[in-house]
Amino acid sequence: MLPARRYSSVLDVGCGLGVFTRMVAPHCDSALGVELSSVAVEQAMRLSENVPNVAFAQGDILQIDSVLRDENAFDLILVADVLYYLALLSDEVLTTVTRSIVQRLPPGGLILLVNHYFFDLDSQSRTVRQIHNAMEASPSLQLVREQRHPFFLASLYEKRA
Numbered sequence: 707m708l709p710a711r712r713y714s715s716v717l718d719v720g721c722g723l724g725v726f727t728r729m730v731a732p733h734c735d736s737a738l739g740v741e742l743s744s745v746a747v748e749q750a751m752r753l754s755e756n757v758p759n760v761a762f763a764q765g766d767i768l769q770i771d772s773v774l775r776d777e778n779a780f781d782l783i784l785v786a787d788v789l790y791y792l793a794l795l796s797d798e799v800l801t802t803v804t805r806s807i808v809q810r811l812p813p814g815g816l817i818l819l820v821n822h823y824f825f826d827l828d829s830q831s832r833t834v835r836q837i838h839n840a841m842e843a844s845p846s847l848q849l850v851r852e853q854r855h856p857f858f859l860a861s862l863y864e865k866r867a
């Protein structure tokens with residue numbers, strides 16, 4: 707779904723073992739995975755020993771500014787199967803998370819949001835729809851592409867100029 711271009715700096719939030727972080731590595735100058743679990747961060751680092759342009763940091767998506775430096779900006783942010791793990795998942799929380807990651811994007815920067823999904827047929831899928839709707843509601847973002855398949859929903863948003 708991603709435009710085939712070279713990205714300069716990629717952020718993968720809730721990166722787990724860094725599967726997507728490593729996948730995007732050949733297409734960017736640098737990629738940073740941020741992950742709540744320090745155990746996962748250690749494993750991601752170990753699995754990425756031979757990938758020089760990726761780094762990992764332990765941190766919470768709800769406090770992403772405490773992990774990133776002030777000057778950190780990303781032209782692509784990946785958010786894959788993480789937001790539905792938040793204990794308090796309200797529209798207010800989603801709006802706050804969206805705002806905190808959107809401010810790290812320059813105009814034209816992209817967010818790829820991917821989640822487990824099964825066509826609104828189960829409660830988990832309805833939660834996922836809520837997550838994607840909340841991101842789409844951001845006045846700073848424009849939905850540029852969406853794919854629905856069993857069992858995932860993927861939305862690509864671009865930051866407006």
Ligand SMILES: C[S@@+](CC[C@H](N)C(=O)[O-])C[C@H]1O[C@@H](n2cnc3c(N)ncnc32)[C@H](O)[C@@H]1O
Nearest residue numbers: 720721722725741742743766767786787788791
């Ligand atoms: C299903 S895994 C997805 C991992 C990765 N994004 C992928 O698609 O391979 C969900 C990950 O989100 C992490 N996570 C959950 N809550 C988080 C939070 N508040 N901040 C950062 N990461 C979180 C979990 O520790 C877990 O590694």
